[in-house]
Structures are given as structure tokens and as C-alpha cells.
Amino acid sequence: MTTLAAAVAETIANHGIRHAFGVVGNGNIYFVEALTGTGARYVPARHEGGAIAMAEAYYRTTGEVAVCTTTYGPGLTNVATGLTEAVKRRSPVLLVCGDAPVGRPPRPTDFAQREFIESLGARAVRVTDPATARETAADALELTRRDRVPVVLCLPDDLLKAEVPAAPAPQVATTRLVHVTPPAPGELAPVLEALAQARRPLVLAGAGAWQAGAAKILADLADELGGLLATTVQAAGLFAGHRWSVGLCGGFSSPRAAELIAEADVVLAFGATLNTFTLHGGKLPGRDATLVQIDAAAAPTTPRVDLAVTGDAADVAVALLDTLRARGAGASGWRTELGELGETGWADAPFEDRSTADRIDPRALSAELARLLPPERTLVTDGGHFAGWPIMYLPAPDPAGLVFTGVGFQVIGLGFAGAVGAVAGRPDRTTVVALGDGGALMGLPDLETLVRTAESALVVVYDDAAYGWEVHVYGDVADPDTIAFADTDFAGVARAFGATAAVVRTVEDLDAVRTWLDRGRAGTLVLDCKVVPDVVAGFLADLAGQLQAGGGPAAAPRAAA
Template identity: 45%
Template structure:
């Protein structure tokens, strides 16, 4: 999905399309699968029922790889994760009615994460409103924020499928294609060929001259500029241009959580902006007089509920979606355009004004550099614990950081624990980091996301960090890991509770039994399912993990009994916003 500049538009790459020409008369449902193959779809996740059997089987017969999930909610998250990591659009295939309704949480998360994704689903035949499977699927999908597309007639099945695929790619959003059963069953004449040349695949507007000049004016006079890169910057391939822009104007750099690793080890990077930033990094960010977000949405989490940005600072947002500009009242200037193209245009404008660059170093001084070096990019905490039978989550995380290979894909589920792997584990690049709770802040998506990530990048070790709540909520997908023999390391931060709620309401004096549970032997559960399983209460207990890392074979589940009384600083920041 890396963007490339071409004249006044940005053309997005896509999987290589092609295949034998379609001919003869074919059931419309079968044509859906064959069309998707010719459009370049090579990976499909799903749960197959009578309503989606034919198109799914046709896609597989054409050559696509199919991964069956145990729950439709997991299938859509697998497709989401695969697309994020691989850059190729994946398909999720589900049955009509309850099959579709089971996808809702994962679908909403993909919407909020702006993942290009295609869901194909059966639909009850026209007039069958008394069917047990009937539900207003179009209305349901619209409420999630996903786009709705429909196969209208047997004769338009190919056209309708292409339109749904292209909308997902161009608009960077999930699209759900409804496939009525009566239309699927009709034999239609297959077209001799398909329009798979990418025509109309993307038309991202170039930033206007006025917008570029306005941002250049701000940067030309800024003394402490800050550049924040989000997922949109990752997708557009803007790393090089943003590094050059930062150097040109003397800016410090930061990322949103989902763009973790984007700037690598650049010495002027403050790490992740928002709740995961240390207090010292946040203080530097608050000193910025101009803040430019490239492809980021300035959520309350990124801005620490408005406390991260100085009230007098000017905030600029660059995004390809006009509907995303200014959703937060903190944005002062909105620029419609691709992140990479906009950054390059600003650089060109600044160069035209002054080829020698600014007469001041901006923020990149020895004093600021020393501040960054002194505190690092994550909060440090006292690793001590009053309990003897549990491990401090930071101690666990730092020890694993020394054990894991550099080439890794880190997947982080939602829950109170999440800050420890995010701040303690390094990632090789943004594609090596899948943060499932960034969009909807759901828990329980991690196991499915780990499946998608591993299939997308089998050359890297996939490591999932999950809480006991999220892991047990989605434990059916443990069977998927075992069935596929995927060598995924799953680290469960087990505090026998919904930890965020425990710490949030700890001052209320009552009711915490609602969010606490008896201790669960997750390691034994994992072994019973056919995975490896080890209980960890001390660093020495990680020896079996070290042995597994030497030759990973199937999934390994680490049941880490963490100190339930330790509160992450990111959680304290989040609590302050409620």
C-alpha cells in the first residue's frame, strides 16, 4: 500500500492481478470468487456456511490460501492484521445473518483503524424477511462505519465485485459486499476479461498551493516544531521525506501508537506521543510551538486528553480523507493530501525560499539532545514488588526483550498490561507492530491478529502480548494456532482480573469483585489444547521459552503471573481523562 507520486495523483500499489480468462456460463456466486482472484486477492480468512460456501470455494480453487477461524469476529481481525502487516488486501468471508453480526467488533476496529478490507457475506434472498437468517444487513453495516456494497443482479456480479474491491482499496476502509442467495445461484455468462489494470484505483488529491505555502510559513518561523507521524504516513511511505523535513526545520519527531518504529533509531525521535510517552518526553512535546500530524487523527489518547499540546501551539493535520480533518477541536489547520507528497511539497517550497536552510537549528540543540538521551523514550519504574509469588510486568518485559530475535512482529491486545510490551519491546518497523486496541480499544482481538500477522510475515517471529481477560475471551482461536502449527509466542500478563477496571475503581472501596476472578492455569489450558505452556513467576521460569526460541515448533503460551498491584503510568494518564 505504499504510495507513489504520479503527476497530480497518488497511485497505490496492489497485489498482482491476473488469471485465465473467464468464459462460459457460471453461477454468479462462483464468479465472485473468480473475480476476486483476478483482482489480486491471494488470502482469505473466514468461517464457511451455506451462504458463503460457493464464492469462498471458487476463490480457493483459483489459488487463494484459506484460513478458517473458529469465530467470525476472529476471521475479520485476522484479515485486518494480515493487511496491515503485508500491505495486501485480504478478504474475510462469512455467512449471512449471525455470521455477519459476529464480525461487528472486529469490523468496527478495522473501520477506526482505516484498514482497506473486503468482507463478503451471504444475504437472504429477496423477500425472505421471515427467514431465521434475515437481518437488515445494509443498515447494520452502515452503523459500523464500513461501506456497504451489493450484488444487485446476476448480470452485474462481476461489476459489483470489482466496485467493492476498488472502494476498499481507494477509500482505505472496510467494505462489506452482500451476496443474495437467489442471485448467487443464477448461471450467467462470464466476461471474456476483467478491468484489472488498476484504472481508477486511487485519486488522492495533491495538496493545494495555498496549503503548502501556509504550512511552510508556519515552519519558517517556528522555533520548536514537532512532527508526529501516524498510520497514514506509514502507508504513504513518507519516512524519508519526513526525516528530511525534520532535519530542514530542526523538528523533533514522534509517532502515534500504530506507527511505532516508523522513525527507527533517529536520535531526535521522542517515541510514541500520548499515553505511552514518559513524563519527560511529554514535557518536551508540550514545549512545541508548531505541531504537524502527518496521517494521524489526533485522538484523545495521542493528545493525552488535550494536555500534550501547549494551548498557544498551532496544530496542523495532514490527511487524505477530508472527513478526518478537524475531528478534534485542537486542530487549527487542515491539509488535504497524501503525507509523502505533502512533505515533499513543503520541502520544495522551503528550498525555493532559502536554499541554505534556516539560520537557527530549530530544536535540535545539544541541550535538547542531552535531555532526550538522559531519560530515553519510556517511563522507568521501580521494579520492586511486595509479592513473592508473582513477577513485576516490567521485569518480565525487559527480560523478554533480551531474548527475542530482532526480526519480530509484535502484536499487542487490549488491557491494562499493554504499556509494558509497547514501551519495553522494540520493533523493526511499523509493519512489525500490530496494536489491536488503537481503534476501538477492544480486548480479545490479539489471538486472531497474531494468526493474521504470522501468515503475512512467516519470516519473522510473531509475539503476542495479551491480558488474561482478552486471552480467555478469544480462547477459541488457540485451537487455530495449534491446528495450523503456527510458531507464535503468546505472553499472557495474568493478574486474574480486568486490571484496568480494578485500578480505575480501586478508590471506590467496593465492587471490585465484579472484575476479579479466581486464578486460571492458562499454561495447563494451553497444553491441553496441544500448545506449549509454561507458568512464569520469576525470570528463571523463562528457561523453557529460551529453549523454544532456539527451534520454535507450534505455539508457546507463557502464563505470566504478574503483580496485580502495579499500575502502569499510561493507565494513570488515561484515568485522568475520565
């Protein structure tokens, strides 16, 4: 006899699910038992809110769907923040949870799960008949893959052990994205006209360009135009190694990169939402530049857009490139004018080291880590004021090499969980997770999960004993006792969880990293880095005025140190 729980697990596993993350309870324990029996790897988390972040990070590093699973009631409500983050990031995640029984009165733990799920922007699918359980599970998996939206598959408690009749395994289509109709030739005419007048064109790629597999065609388009290349944070590393790539566009741009981006007169933005952070509060690109947005969205995502084209990034790039080549317009002279880009990375940007005898400058810390760590790494970062330092100084080898947790919903506390998902997704790379002390304490339970499950991981806590964002933006009006704290002994906590740990106050203290590397990077090394608290990241200094004015950037990542 096959039970409903087993039929659902087998269907999911038969269609490519290899990893699951969760917390078991009586609403999902039979499902988890059956899923592990298929050979899928299950990572037991310490909190449901961490489990959903693990599954989302797994997708970020692999492009593949993972399962998160919880029990019903409070097990489901505990995923609310991470599920909302996945919705806003358009991450395909399948959440399998328990649900109220269909044939018995409601229990104290039952509530309106469908309404709750849909209020967060996710899709709800409920199994109601054992005879169609396999098809329902297959449909849920197809829905998350096709529409790139989190889907919650609810399994009523009184059906989990119900007998499911034998039947052929249902087929799940391989479609990963909703097809976007290519634009008609006439729709590109205004863009081609702008490019014909461009003297300094720039191709900007966002996450949508990466997901469309458009890296090469966009580089070819930039070559045809004689233009430069840049990416948003979510597509960091897409053009790594390209001679004419300036790196990141937005608040994390290096001074040289920001200078060049501001000089562009036509910017083609492919698959980028163009939020305020990417536009650096309106500073990038220059005010006189023509900003063209090519995106699957039906309308421009910001009033700053001058021209908008709805379409797949790769399809539109091919159409533009083919037309330009057919016309033989030739390249602009920008590259010839520049000769070379010069140094566009943060490693080459000078700064005054403000380290003291007992606290390290976060820039000096990050720069030294970049020199020590292998380039083939996955950087996972929590949200926070500190986040600029690792992202700026530890460049990603490709977009899968940067998992910026919480950026969609402006939340902190998901860093440790994100690292667990990244380790599971890319065990071939060195996983480095950076957190502030505020976010690290919020997500502390899943430091234990990381230590328990990761063969190799490096944890870097930028510890300024405060909510740094709030200190630097609102410190003149806030009660200091509400935003600053005594030092936390993260090294002691980490050792209690079974990790190796070191307190870092000087660059010399990073010898602990050298030792870890020399010993084959085995296990989890936690660095409690006591950073100078009053070194303010440039992106926050630029945005602080807007935030204090009461409006501020709607898409600026929430940050705590």
C-alpha cells in the same frame, strides 16, 4: 458451467486476493470451495468475530486486502464488533457473506443485512444478477481498496449455483487511496510563517503518513528544520534508527521523550488523528506550542489544532521542504543545543522492581522479553491496561510490526485473532501476541486457530486475574466480585489446544522462551504470566482522574487486564 459462487471467487483471486479467513455455512461454503480451488489460502476460524479481526490484522502487516467470509444471518451479525473496528481504523477488508434469496420468501435467518452493514459504517454491495456477478465482485474489491473502507459483498442464497455466462475477466483499478488535492501555495503560508519563528520544531507522524509512504520525506523535512521526530502508536517504528527520533508521542512516551515533546514550540502532525491518547489528555505538546495538523480530513479532528492543512502527508511535506530549501532559511539550533538526545527508550528508564516470590512485575517481564526476542518481530497486542507494557518495552521495527487490535473501537478480545492474521501476513517475522487475561478469555476460541495454523508464535498473557483497567480506575466504587476473578490456568488450556506452555512467576521462568528460541521457535509457546496486579501503567494513572470525572478521553483504549 461456471456457477455464480465460482465466478465471484475467481474474480477476487484474479485480482490479487491471496488470503481469506472465515467460518463456513450454507451461505458461503460454495464460495469458499471455489476460492480455495484458485490457490488462495483459506484459514478456518472458530468464530466469525475472530475471522474479521484476522483479515484486518493481515492488512495491518502487509498493506494488502484480505477476505473474510461468513454465512448469512447470525454469521454476519457475529462480525459486528470486528467490522466496526475495521471501519474506525479505515482498514480495507472485503467481507463476502451469504444473503437472503432474491426469488423466495424470507427465512427465519434473514434480516435487513444492508441496513445492518451500513449502520456500522461499512459499505454493502449485493449481487442481484448472475450476468453481472463478476463486475459486481470487481467493483466491491475496487471500492475497498480505493476508499479504504470495509466492504461487504452479499451473495443471495438462491443464486450461488446459478450459471454465469462466460465473459472476459473484469478489470480492477490499482488505485489504493482516494486522491487528495494538493493544497494551494497560499494555504501553506501560515505554516511556513510558524516554522520561520520556530526554535524547537517537531515532526509527528501518524498512520496516514506511513500509508502515504512519507517516512523519508518527513525525516528530510525534520533535518531541514533541525527538529526532532516522533510518531503516534499507529506509526510506531516509522523512524526507527533515526538519530533524532524520540519514539512515541502520547500516553506511551518514555519520560525523556515526553520531556522533549513538551519542549517543542511548533509541532507538524502528519496523518495523525490527534486523539486524546496521542495528546496525552492535553499534556502533549506543551500548551504554548503551535500544533499544525496535515491530514486528508477536511477539518481539524480536535480543537487543540492551531493550523490545519488538508492534503496528503507526502505531498504537503514535499511542498514544505521545497519551499524551505528555496528560501534557505536554515535549521533551528535545537539539535545543536541538545548535542545528543540521550536515552529515549523505556529500556533505559529505571523502575523499582516490585516482583514477589509468586508474581512478576510486568515491567520486569516486558524488559526481559525485549532482551530475549529478535528485533525483527510483529507485536500484536489486545486492548487493556496491560497493553502499555509490551508496546513500551518491545519497540516495533516499523509500523507493520505493531498490530494494536481493538484500539479504534476500544474493544478487547481480538488479540488471538489478530495474531493469526499477522502470522499469515508476515511469516518471516516472529509473531508475539500480548493479551490480558480478560481479553484472552473473550477471544479464547481463536487461540486454537493460532495453535493450529501458526508455524511459530509466542503468546504472552499478562494475567492479574482481573479487569485491570476497571480495577485501577473504579476499584474504590465497584463491587470487587464484578471485576476480579480467581486465577485461570492458561497454561493448561494452551496444552489442551496443542501448544507448549509455561507459567511465569519470575524472570528465571522465562527460560522457557530461551528453549523455544534455541529449538527454532517451532510451534506456539504460551506464557501464563502471573503479574503483580497493583503496578499501574503511567498512562492509566494520568488518565484515571479524567475518567472518574465522568468525561475522560474519548479515544483512550478500553483496557482489561
